[in-house]
Amino acid sequence: MTKYLIKRILHGLISVIIVVMAVMLLVYNAIDREKIFMQDPLIQKKSSNEKEVYKYQAWEDYGYLDYVPYADWLKELVKNGEITEDTRAAVVKIAVKAEQDDPDVAEYVRRFTEYYEGKGYTVSRLDAVYQTNGATLVKGGSQRLFAYKNVPIIVRMWKYFTGVIKIDNIHYAEEVTGERGIKFTFHDPAYGGDKFSPAITGNGTKYRYLLYFDNRFPFIHQNLVTVNLGLSYSINYGVDVWDTMVLPQGAIVKADTYYPTGFVENSSNDLHTLRYSAGSLEKGGEFMSKRFVDDYTITTTEKNGLSKMGYSFIIGIIASLIAYLVGIPVGISMSRHQNKLIDKIGTAYIIFIIAVPSLAYIFMFRAIGMSFNWPVTFNGTPKAYILPVISLALKDIGGLMRWTRRYMIDQKNSDYVKFARSGGLSEPEIFRGHILKNAMIIIVHGIPGTILGALVGAIITESVYTVPGAGGMLVNAIQFYDNAATVGVAMFYALLSVTSLILGDVLMAMIDPRISFTSKGR
């Protein structure tokens, strides 16, 4: 069993990798890269060479290519000690045309070209663009020199997968005040230092708090292992897709905050999320030194709402629970009273759910809900959950009714049931003891998928009721050409589906002793 499971997991991981590769090929190579600027307001204001350079910068940000301006290369040389700051300042300014370059500048330009062309880059020099009168430059028309190289898919994938899971370590920070190390405390300083609350803190790590408790579900939190699915810019600019899914949303909450200096303030900063940022204490001036003692200064704000995934999950899981509690019993009684009234009503409902576009019946449910005065726009109150949950549940109920009925009726005509009947068992006994158990095996197979699927969210339901859930993320990312987010979300979906299939098989094997994944016993 273990061997089989390991094989399945490895197999699943390989298919996830191939999925990511396929998605990367689709979004990075198949879509015209100029299209990412279609909804970009910044590019409208730029013109000439500046616009061209802006595009390369953006492409680098979105992971299309590696872009190095001439000035950056010189800075790198200074940093490595190959040239002095004075030389850099002397040669950094290139002339409007290559022929007019200073001999010194020309030499460095040659070296730059040689170095990067040797590495397979394309070096591009944009001459200054003059207005028609020939005297003044057009806006953004100054000369530029840079090198760029397309990132091959293998490199992109390698970078991506090595960066997906990061484990924090005490050598993360470049410079730290005090000694690097990990400390355990019973009295979390973020609560003023008196309250009993165990926490593990680190010095030299990316996050100050590696493990801590607070009053938010699931009460124990960690920052040791972080997930990075790729930076998104369409949903939350510059925030990782994973964080976008799991960080709380809504209005900020203020509470008494005990800063490391002992300063107490009514603030929304969540000190448990303290993150290292080199030199931030110095840059922040008095404001920072009043509150912080070292470079751990970046926090996220505390908000009162749930995360995108949180909303989706709560709605999804309640809906699934209702669906199982209603759908299975109704399906069973439909199969028991085949071709009777309940079966006919149930079948009509199933046909309605299968055939009618989901958008249509969600709006029908919405209209019905409105007549009960239930809120149709989501605001986080318990009442606002009613309609999204019902809309989702009614759909799932249809599916569960359909399959439960189908399996039960198939089982009803099988030989073992006929045998049980000839043995004199009553119909309820046969249904409970024989048919139900066998029919449930396939239903059980879908349970892990249902639970994990709730994390993904429901795209139409959430959009109709304006739930700030995770359902629309993929579509959003595609529409805004947010490649990193598309890849990240697609990988998350693929992982979920692979996991739920494996879990489903395991669960099925657990409840049905006849199913065995090892060749033994067969």
Place this chain on the structure above:
Amino acid sequence: MEKESAEVKELGLSEEELFSHYDHNQYESEKVTAPRYSYWKSVFRVFFRQKINVVVLVLLALIIVFAYIYPAVTGYAANHEEMYNMNAADNSTKHLTPDKAISKFGFSLSWILGSGSQGQSTFDALWYGSSISITLALICALINMVIGILLGAVWGFSKKVDIVMTEVFNIVGNVPYVLIIGVLIQILSPSFWTLVFAMTVTGWLGIAYFIRTQVIVIRDREYNLASRCLGTPILRLTMKNILPFMTSVIVTLAAAEIPAYISFEVFLSYIGLGISDMTLGKIITQTQAFLAVPEWGFEYWSPIIVSSIIAIILYLVGQNLGDASDPKTHM
């Protein structure tokens, strides 16, 4: 006995005509008499035995007439943009409820559902949109079914193909369908044929997988084993032994596929990945905003109801035809 023959005589027939000698015929005696059985005749006999199917078929005929013939008759199909914007300049024609529209324009079929945001006839626009949506669904279902059934049969028969295709299925199945369609629509243009291409490029895989499973179940049954032992070629085995067995399954599948494509098109339009034609999905998406105004709600509910009716009718016809095409019901 006497009395009986007397009665026969009263009929005025000679004894030869009533009873004649018949020679023993070896060939005739080999014949097994059974009622004549024609598969498709039986299918339709069973189909029409249920009265509801007649009603459903009449409704289907009505839908076809309204979706394909009505727009051609009114000229909407030929120049729909012109007809759509016919009253755009006149504000008093916009957002009319049916009774107001009829009193304004006089009674005609076009105005029984009122008018829309451009003063256009909701009824005409709706059926023109339906024709595009139904055509799209039919074309996609046809392409996917043909490729899916053919490849599915091969997939089920060959063990080598099975290994490769199962892997392909597992991987492609994990790439979100919305992603493939969204990306393809962005690469190409948001046109009708792009959507057909996007929906069929991987859409057949699910059908092929379904057929593959069915073929595997039937493949090793005794009658096929016997057939193979007698030297039947694989192709004939597939065509004569297996595909007829699956007719009802295929019809049932097609019945669910066609409404699914209509529904999916509505979904794509709603999330903003739709095509530029005025399909049902696009009409629903465009009129959604009018729901906020109580008097305009009618404009939104009309396409919702019509699309629901079309989908249900198509599903019912296919489903009941699928039931009827199962030879087990032909008794």
